[in-house]
Amino acid sequence: MGKTILITGGARSGKSGIAETMALSFGRPATFIATAEAHDAEMAARIAAHQARRGEGWITRAEPLDLLGALAETDGKGPRLVDCLTLWLTNLLLAEADWQAAVRGLLAALPAQSSPVVFVTNEVGMGIVPDNALARTFRDAAGVLNQWVAAAADEVYLAVSGLPLKVK
Amino acid sequence: MGKTILITGGARSGKSGIAETMALSFGRPATFIATAEAHDAEMAARIAAHQARRGEGWITRAEPLDLLGALAETDGKGPRLVDCLTLWLTNLLLAEADWQAAVRGLLAALPAQSSPVVFVTNEVGMGIVPDNALARTFRDAAGVLNQWVAAAADEVYLAVSGLPLKVK
Amino acid sequence: MGKTILITGGARSGKSGIAETMALSFGRPATFIATAEAHDAEMAARIAAHQARRGEGWITRAEPLDLLGALAETDGKGPRLVDCLTLWLTNLLLAEADWQAAVRGLLAALPAQSSPVVFVTNEVGMGIVPDNALARTFRDAAGVLNQWVAAAADEVYLAVSGLPLKVK
Numbered sequence: 019m020g021k022t023i024l025i026t027g028g029a030r031s032g033k034s035g036i037a038e039t040m041a042l043s044f045g046r047p048a049t050f051i052a053t054a055e056a057h058d059a060e061m062a063a064r065i066a067a068h069q070a071r072r073g074e075g076w077i078t079r080a081e082p083l084d085l086l087g088a089l090a091e092t093d094g095k096g097p098r099l100v101d102c103l104t105l106w107l108t109n110l111l112l113a114e115a116d117w118q119a120a121v122r123g124l125l126a127a128l129p130a131q132s133s134p135v136v137f138v139t140n141e142v143g144m145g146i147v148p149d150n151a152l153a154r155t156f157r158d159a160a161g162v163l164n165q166w167v168a169a170a171a172d173e174v175y176l177a178v179s180g181l182p183l184k185v186k
Numbered sequence: 187m188g189k190t191i192l193i194t195g196g197a198r199s200g201k202s203g204i205a206e207t208m209a210l211s212f213g214r215p216a217t218f219i220a221t222a223e224a225h226d227a228e229m230a231a232r233i234a235a236h237q238a239r240r241g242e243g244w245i246t247r248a249e250p251l252d253l254l255g256a257l258a259e260t261d262g263k264g265p266r267l268v269d270c271l272t273l274w275l276t277n278l279l280l281a282e283a284d285w286q287a288a289v290r291g292l293l294a295a296l297p298a299q300s301s302p303v304v305f306v307t308n309e310v311g312m313g314i315v316p317d318n319a320l321a322r323t324f325r326d327a328a329g330v331l332n333q334w335v336a337a338a339a340d341e342v343y344l345a346v347s348g349l350p351l352k353v354k
Numbered sequence: 355m356g357k358t359i360l361i362t363g364g365a366r367s368g369k370s371g372i373a374e375t376m377a378l379s380f381g382r383p384a385t386f387i388a389t390a391e392a393h394d395a396e397m398a399a400r401i402a403a404h405q406a407r408r409g410e411g412w413i414t415r416a417e418p419l420d421l422l423g424a425l426a427e428t429d430g431k432g433p434r435l436v437d438c439l440t441l442w443l444t445n446l447l448l449a450e451a452d453w454q455a456a457v458r459g460l461l462a463a464l465p466a467q468s469s470p471v472v473f474v475t476n477e478v479g480m481g482i483v484p485d486n487a488l489a490r491t492f493r494d495a496a497g498v499l500n501q502w503v504a505a506a507a508d509e510v511y512l513a514v515s516g517l518p519l520k521v522k
Contacts, residue, residue, distance in 0.1 A: 026347055028312065028479030029490075030497020060487070141346075143196030144364065145313020145481020146321050151228070153482050161198020165348035176346050178477075178512050178521045179362055180501035185346045194515055196480065309514075311364030313481020314489050319396070322365075329366020333516035344514050353514045 020134040027177030041136045044097035046075045053106040082109045097134045104140040125170045188302040195345030204350045209304045212265035214243045221274040250277040265302045272308040293338045356470040363513030372518045377472045380433035382411045389442040418445045438474040461506045
């Protein structure tokens with residue numbers, strides 16, 4: 019069975035770089051499953067910078083919603099990196115999908131994976147309580163998602179200033 | 187002397203669940219000392235969800251301000267869980283009480299406790315600096331409170347994605 | 355060669371106190387290199403409180419921009435504490451300086467230091483994504499700065515409730 023690893027951390031904490039190193043440690047090429055969509059110039063620039071840094075050794079694939087399908091199709095073909103779960107959650111909420119059912123479906127599929135999966139997610143709950151209810155709802159959902167995936171993962175790391183701190 | 191444990195973490199980091207498991211590890215029933223008051227529907231729903239999850243093995247008691255009295259009355263009757271200190275601080279500030287004196291009084295009473303106490307608190311200082319001065323004042327007070335209680339505690343854990351990371 | 359240590363943490367996480375203890379463990383007097391400028395009453399009060407807490411054993415020096423020069427002038431005269439890098443970054447951005455070049459210059463000078471340097475910085479990326487683009491830009495720059503300094507440092511600690519959690 020393929021190992022499941024979760025890398026969590028704040029914005030610009032180096033979590034993607036840590037996750038890329040871990041994914042490649044399982045073999046090459048690795049598949050990069052991007053949940054981001056380039057809706058605006060700021061996001062397009064972030065995606066381009068990420069791709070430039072990754073360089074060789076990667077097959078890139080965009081998948082904003084159907085992570086379950088993406089894992090099924092890429093299994094047995096080397097390690098997968100999913101970057102990131104928080105954006106996937108955002109996409110599910112915007113699509114008015116049942117995000118809890120989607121997460122449960124994803125977790126149910128993990129034990130059958132033969133290739134490793136490294137998930138990247140975000141810490142969003144360590145600031146002051148947000149003013150607006152929508153941000154609080156998102157923050158709560160992201161926290162629940164992180165807890166569920168961490169419970170299912172074999173290893174969990176918190177990225178701090180680019181360094182992985184082992185939590186599980 | 188009863189052990190003092192502090193569990194800190196962000197919103198939806200699983201800190202309450204970790205604290206409940208630790209409190210029950212000292213024996214049953216445990217007393218749940220809730221500092222929350224159901225001022226609005228959102229908070230009422232959170233309290234109800236917490237109570238439903240805790241289930242059997244708990245005596246619940248609401249105490250928004252007088253934690254010192256609540257600890258005195260429940261001592262010698264099994265473990266106590268105080269959830270949470272950040273809300274207690276909010277209640278003290280809203281009541282225009284001397285929160286620093288209240289915290290010092292609480293800490294002075296800890297060495298004499300014969301039953302264990304598990305405190306839950308919040309990390310609120312790892313986001314961007316808040317725009318308004320009131321939020322900054324609250325954030326500063328919460329940070330000072332956490333430092334003082336952590337210094338007095340026997341064990342301190344940071345909850346990350348539902349997992350306890352030992353800090354002390 | 356003098357050791358380089360980085361202490362990161364949220365607001366009021368006790369990072370300055372931890373950094374002061376570590377700097378003094380290398381000898382006395384230590385030089386406190388303050389990047390803060392007392393632009394308003396709130397900041398002036400914070401600076402005064404920090405100075406009062408530090409007490410004896412310190413030579414204080416203000417240096418909002420030229421950290422490289424401050425390190426050069428103080429080398430060989432005991433440990434240095436730089437508090438803090440996030441404010442230095444803010445000062446560089448306000449002065450419309452090339453902050454990335456300034457950071458690279460600082461890092462290039464570290465291996466030649468004969469006296470130890472303890473840097474304090476801030477975690478600002480673990481809250482909800484800020485509404486305004488300027489705050490996001492600052493948060494991103496602060497995260498990059500932290501990663502670069504952490505990569506160059508001999509030891510890195512995350513301050514949690516006044517306690518140092520070793521990351522490197």
